[in-house]
Structure formats: structure tokens, C-alpha cells
Amino acid sequence: MTPPVLAAGDNFVLSSLLTDAVLAEVPSADVTSLDLPWPDVAFGQVAEVDEASGTEDDLIEALAGRQVLVTQMAPVTERVLRSSPDLRLIAVSRGGPVNVNIPAATEAGVAVCYAPGRNATATAEMSVGLLLAVLRRIPETHAHTAAGEWRGDYYRYERCGLELEGTPVGLVGFGAVGSRVAKVLNAFGAKVRVYDPYADQEALAAYGEPVSDLHELLRQSKIVTLHARVTEETRGLIGRAELAAMPAGSYLVNAARGPLLDYAATCDALESGHLAGAAFDTFETEPIPAGDRLLSAPNVVMTPHIAGASKAVAEKAARIVAAEVGRWVRGEPLANCSNPEVLSS
Template sequence: MTKILAAGDRFIRSSLFRASLEHALGDRPAEIVELEFAWPDEPFGRVGEVDEASGDEDQLIAALEGATAIVTQLAPMTERVIAASPELRLIAVSRGGPTNINLDAARRHGVAVANVPGRNGIATAEMTIGLALALLRRIPLSHASLLDRQWRGDLYRHDAVGAEVSGAVIGLLGAGAVGAHVAKVFRAMGAEVLVFDPYLPAGALEGVVQRVDSIDELFARSDLLSVHARLSDETRHVVNAERLRLMRPGSRLVNAARGGLVDYDAVAEAISRGHLAGAAFDVFPEEPVDFTHPIFTLADQGKDIVLTPHIAGASLQTAERAADGVAEEVRRLLDGEPLRNPLVDLSAAPA
């Protein structure tokens, strides 16, 4: 009987992996073994040579004994773990960025690897829109005032009211799966949506967005700028002091992509001097965050700053899509079909 390890955590539970596997495999006999790690109640980190992992190598090796496949989000699939699991044929990781998988080791040992790209695209897009609306309409500030037992009628003053999406110029730095969804929603709400994305195919989002020729133009024309780029050496601190100075006085910034894309010191300075009206962040340069950073000081002072703890991609549907995605990869492996999203192709791996 085929043994499959469902190595879950407290977001994508092992029981959810099991349910998806049972649905995907139908009547096929399989022994599904469950293992569950403590993330997010305990932070993930580096295990061996892999990053963003949760769990212990020895515990994982023991659970993988005799297993043909593992479905997981954060299990530390290191060289040591893979080498100690000679019957393993597939690692199905339920995330887009498999930093917890040693892909080179999997390739050397002839183990296929598949992932679930785009699993949290809708959730992240919706969170981005929520952050933007909260920032534009000053919702957190208004909420906090009522909790402080204050009735802030002054928030109806002309110099204190928020702004609408309708009629605003919203700039998107990147228009992949997340940015494209954000663009469609903001356009439907009546915004003029600008996009800078050199990788966006010709004709994509036609009738929805206006493409601009440079990043600087995007910053200069946007009332609100939302970041949706991938983090790389080229894009690190793509939002910096120089570009923030190009933005219109009173403009706003949203980042639910990656903390490294933004120079947070520069944003704090721009808000302090009144050039930016505010910012909303779900991601940070360090996570867990440095609470001494000026961004938190400014938020404590009542500036329009909306902060959430990197939860944009976290939804019930994200967990379900992720579990279903890896279960489908296991089914494909066992039925001899090509994997849907291969990172390491078993057919190309050495025997």
C-alpha cells in the first residue's frame, strides 16, 4: 500500500491535507500518515540549509520511513531528510516559493518536486484592496477613536476626511496574478489604473489599465501606489526616497508583496514631513518586526498608517486550494500522469 505523509501545520492542517488526498485518490488504497508542526504559533526559520521551515529533521525522517510522497507547506526537506528517505518519489509543497525544499538534493536523489503557484493570489489581492480602502477612508483611526470612547465628529472636517477610489489615479508596480486582480477591482470602482510591468504581455488587461513607460512616471502620476513586484536584487528598495519624492503631495503607498521592495526608513521620513498622507503595510523588512522602527512611532502618533502582520495570503480558501493542489499532484504521480506544476521533473531525474 502506498504511504503518503501529510505534514501540516496550524494553517494548513494535516487533517485538511488528508481530506484533499482522500478526495483526489478516491478508491485507490493508500496509508495517509499525519504529522503537524507548530507554525504559525511558533515562527518558522532556517533548518539545515533551507529557509522558512517548521519542524525537526529527525522527526520528519522517522515519519517519512517507507513513504512514497509527502504533502506539506513548511516541512524542512533538507539534503539530510531527502537522503534518509530512499522510497520517496514526490515532494508536493503547497506554496509558491518552496524555500524549505532543497531542490538540488531532490534532483540528485531522483525525487520529483511540485508546488502550488498562485494559491493565495485572490486572498492577497483582496487584502491589498482592503488595506487601500482602510487607508483612504481612515478606517483604523476612526475605529481606534471609538475604542478610546471618543466621538470624532471632527473627522468630517474638509481637512480630515478621507478620499475615494472612484476618480483616483492608482498605480500598480507589477501586474501579475495579484496585481491583475487588484487592477480589475479598482477599475470597476471607477479608478484610473496605471501599471508599470515590463513582463506584462502585450494586450493583457487591455481596457482595464493604462501602461506607463517608466517606474518614475508611475510614481509621479499616482494618488495611491500599490506594490506587486517580485523581490530580487534588481527590485530591492525599488520604492526609495528618490521615487517617493516624485509622488504627489498627499499620496499614499500600499505594500502587501515583500518587505524588501520598500525602504521603510524613507517612507517614515516622507510621512513625517507630510509629503505622504499615509501608508499601509502587510509585510516588513524584518519579520517578526522591529517595533522600535519609526513606522510604529508614527502610527502611535495618530498618522494614517495601517499595519497587519503578513496575513494577506491567509484565507480559508488559500488553505483549501493549497491542499487540493498538492493532492492532485500526488494523484498524477500515482496515475503516471505529468505533474501539473513540476519544479523537479521525476522523468528527468537520475534513477
């Protein structure tokens, strides 16, 4: 079988990475490419789908005669699906296919795959990096040193940060990212405690002490780092009462999702000194609006939602979706399919 494939890459998951991965999996594939502008041009809403890059017209033109689409950001809307009658498989190289209209794909008989876990290692490493950066004031002291200021006052006791060894660290969430963070923190000698009512508690206990009550975890932890998914249950999980439960002078890290955290309450806790510092890669609104309190809050380290931005993530994502193409060509079950009912019809 020589499936006609469109590799619609961008400036992170490159079209060339997708093409090479598909050809490694299915050497006979006929692969054409389309280059999307993300992240040089921000993703956004395209018709009814979100977090998409490029235009419907360009995608429709590129999909002519193609049976398979491998992409990260292409806007697969109802209009695109109606205009692409040959399409049978969409493989999205991200944790969830939010840029695909799943009901419309299902109605059109198009299977939709995705790539869970592609950035778990990168995000875990970034979480620990953010934690070390805020504990030891690395960005702040770098800025002074680069400006020619030799600031010995950072050796004053009240300006010194914490060591991880022997420090109680609370993890909220023990999925693909949280479990990796727990392993790293154990290597540092931290006292790891974990709150995740949905995790395998026996597996969790191998890397940290399970805590069944969130507020108890917060009271016990000098450092708290968030690794939960956003659901109706977890939205706003850490609010004013939860921050107040944390010990005075504690630290908070969020490289998971912005909606987990009440950022206004966090700013209050930082400004009052109740929180000694915080580090964030995700935010309630992205990009952060001009004049937002976070931009002037004390002892904050921030990065622009790049925890999953590593070369390895892009390469791994391409391999994951290419493997799905290989399974589809060989008639094997797909590993991660959003609408498996299409395959049995």
C-alpha cells in the same frame, strides 16, 4: 497503486485538509500525518533550508516507508532526504518550495512540486482592504469610537481621505495579484495605470492604462500599490527618489514583499507629510523590531504578513498539491515541478 503518503500539515494548512484532498484525488492512498507547530511557533531556518517548521528528526521518523510528502512547512533538508530512501515526490503547498533543498532532492531522484497562485485572490482582496483602511482612516477612527470618543473632527476637510472613484491609482506589477487588484479598482471607478514591463501589454490594457516608465507612473498616481516579485532588479524598487516622484499627499500600499520598498525613506516621507498615509502587510524585517520607526510613523495601517491567510487559501493549497499526487500516481506530467529532469531520468 496505493502510494504511502505523509501529510505534514500545520495550524494553517491542516494535516486533515491535506489528507482529505489526497484521498479525494487518490482514494487508495495510504496516508499518515504529522502536525507541525506553525504559526503558533514561528518558522525559521532549519539546517540549510529556510521558512521551515518542525524538526528534522520528527520528519525523518514520520517519513519512514513513505513515498510521497505533502506539506507546507516541513524542513526537507539534505539529511532528511538521505534518511528517507523511499521518498519519490514532495508536494509543497506554497508559492515556492523554499523549505526544500532542491539540489539534494534532485540528486536523490525526488521530484519537488509547489502551488503557485494559491493565495492570489486573498492577497488581492487584502491589498484593496488595506487601501480602503488607510484612505478612510478606519482602524484609527475605530479605536477612538471603541474608546468612547465620538470624533466629529474627522469630518474636517484636511482630515478626510480620498474616494477611489475617479482617483488615479498606479499598480507596480500585473501578475496574479496585481491583475485581480486592477479588476477590483476598475469596479470602484478608479483610473488604473499599470507598470509591468514583463506583462502582456494587450491583456494589461484591458484593465488599466499601461505606463512604460516607473517614475512616470509614480508622478501620475495619487495612490500606488505594489505587486511585483522580489528579484535582483526589483529589490529596493521604491526608494527615496521614487517616493519623491509621487504627488504630495499621496498614499502607498505594500502587501507584496518587504524588500521592494525602502522603509526608512518611507518613514521620512510620512513624517514630512509628503505621503498622506501608507498601509503594509510586509516588511523589511519580520517581525518588526521593537523601536522601529514604522511603529510610530503617522497615518500607517499595518498587518502581520497575513494577506494570504484565508480558509480558502488553505483549502486551495491542499487541493493543488493533492492534484500533483494524482498526476504522479497516474504517470501524468506534473503541473508545477521545480526539478522536472528527475521525472525523465
